[in-house]
Amino acid sequence: MGPWRLPSVRWPLLLLLTSIGFTTLGVFEANRAIRSQRRVAEHALHDYAGFVAWSYEQHLRELFTAGTQEALGAVNHGKDMHMSPPVPPATMLPEYLPWDRFCYCHRARNGPNPDMFFGYVLGSDTLGVARNTHPDPTKGWEVDRPMPVELPGKRRLEYTAAERSWINDTLTKQIHNGKGIENGRFPIVIARYDSMPRVFVYTLMPTTWGDTLVYGAEYSRGSIAKVLAEIMDERRLLPPTFAGGHSVREMVQIQVSNLRGDVLFESEPVSEWNFDDTTRTPAAFGSLLVRARINPTLAGSLVIGGLPKSRLPFLLGLLAVSAMLSLVAMGQMRREGELARLRADFVASISHELRTPLAQMRLYLETLRLGRFKTEEQRRWSLDNVERETTRLSHLVERVLRFSRTGRPDDESREHVDAASEVKKIVEEFQPLATARGTHVTVDVELVPALLLAPAALRHIVLNLLDNAVKYGPTGQTVRVRVHPVAGEVQISVADQGPGVPAADRDSVWQAYHRGKTAGHTAGSGLGLSIVHDVVVQHGGRTWIADPSEGSGAVFVIALPASPTAPHATTETSVPPTHAVDPALR
16 A cells, blocks of 8 residues: 555645645635725725816816906806997907006906907908017016017917918807807817917807807916916815825826817826826816826825735745645655655564574574484584574664664764774674575775774674675675775775666665665565665765676675774785585575
């Protein structure tokens, strides 16, 4: 049964997946709630902008009504008709503006001063114009001052013939279409001439003899922009409780444009309109489009608690972290499941390896107790087997105890060890076990420097390498052990004649519980090579598997750093004799 099917893993996995699902649902609901709150807040700001636009439009109509009434009201008396000639000429229109004794001129009190006055008979092609002789026409009107010799700047006192014809045609068409007349007595017309918007106001005066007189005035674009700015600066567009101490210009941005999209006034440039609303004046007021927007930087002061901020990046990050942690947890659970299986296999393998020598020892002891061995040679052979199995059992116990300390810091004292002579002793101790399995072990040692090792470190290394070589090699093989110096290191290699280790497994065989693919059904705990690797690493050495020089098999190599303070050992190269084993006693 695989690790994913273990009952101990299935339920935690299900809980983790459920947790991820609920976290995803929570992120979705939280984001939806924030979006809903933001929509409500934006709708409220849209309503505030709509109120500002409506308030601005009302003030605009009020100011334009007063200004046009002041400019043209004198020649319009409701439904009364002009009774007798002569009709008032256009030059008389400035005289009806209020007199200002401070400047000795006529000056509008409501709205800007008209730039030009004109008049004509509807249906004719004539246009009379009043001239403003005041030095600064923006400050008032004078009609009796002598004309200046030189006009300052680009000041205009007269229309060109083309302008007269265009004004006549534009207003006549407006009057014949009936636009604006029904909505007020002083309709405002905004028309484009030479790609520039022109602002006019006009009124009609019927006569008893059948003619209809058209009187009008033109306002400069600058004077209209000044009036539109005055509405924003001097009129209260928002209640003080909503403004919160901020000026209207700080709270809102306003743009006024005509039907063609020509901007007549803009409080400040706006790259992207949001939190905005629009309203349009009637045709009698030029069909001006008023667009208002709440300043995004101060929008939060109009909404209780401020504008809800989007938490989507944070929520998605939280979901990603939750998913990653869940994946890590699932990986850990899978690893725990695999470790549980490996532990179970380890316990079964250790039990088998312990049971085999114990069974052999019990068999030989029972045979001795019952006196079934008749000769002294048979009794000695039986005791040799008991001793061999005892040695094997001792090695196995040592291996398990050493494995229990794997990964822990090695705090044992170090001492100088003659690697060559120590390896020879270990091989001689292991020789009976190798002989019992029909294996020949040879040792080739060279003059090597001493090693600074913990007690029994070299024993753990060599015994486990020998046990691994004998266990996985064929019967009758020769295991070669070599000890030689290489560039400040002492290398110990153990070569067998077994099936070898595939290149893909040469790194993983040093891990605990791992057994290579070539191990087959050979009994083993999977601890030997992991113990070797741990001991070598704790002593600053290296481990690897080399290719055999000839034939099949594997060459396990360890390299330990030589002690810089110890003298070289003097050891002769020797090859222990091969012990023959009686096949009948195997």
